[in-house]
Amino acid sequence: MKREQTINRRNFLKIGLKAGGGALALSAIPIQLVAAEEVAESEPLAQAMGYKADAATVDTAKFPKRAGEAGANQFCHNCALFAGKDGDETAPCSIFQNRPVRGAGWCNAWVAKS
Ligand code: SF4
Known part of the structure; x- marks a missing residue:
């Protein structure tokens, strides 16, 4: 039981880091598009x-x-x-x-x- 909780916590942290990185990458795209609009x-x-x-x-x-x-x-x-x-x-x-x-x-x- 304790091992499952540790794994779940690790997985949660991994997912959170991936989601945060993805959100950062997505947030950069609109800024570049707006900046390039003639x-x-x-x-x-x-x-x-x-x-x-x-x-x-x-x-x-x-x-x-x-x-x-x-x-x-x-x-x-x-x-x-x-x-x-x-x-x-x-x-x-x-x-x-x-x-x-x-x-x-x-x-x-x-x-x-x-
Ligand atoms: S002429 Fe007007 S539009 Fe062209 S660079 Fe100068 S301020 Fe900008």
Whole structure:
């Protein structure tokens, strides 16, 4: 009887450790998926900021910051908030909670890299 209780306790601990490890592994998956979701132009914050994945499609009448010669040189890839290297197609942007934006994109929060 005592031996069974010891074995059961051991088995219980083993099962508990496996279940805990599995729960930790599962909890990591959604975080990675959320972090990888690229910003869509249709999102309310993207619309409010005038974000476009292709900067050439920005409505410069509505967002005159990107109008003219100086504005035409503004892209996510040369914005201070683009957390990527030269040539990266996408990189996290802090305006969008570090979700990826297009290097060829633009939004009204653009700030020149120093
Ligand atoms: S803040 Fe900069 S990197 Fe982020 S979306 Fe706007 S222009 Fe692009």
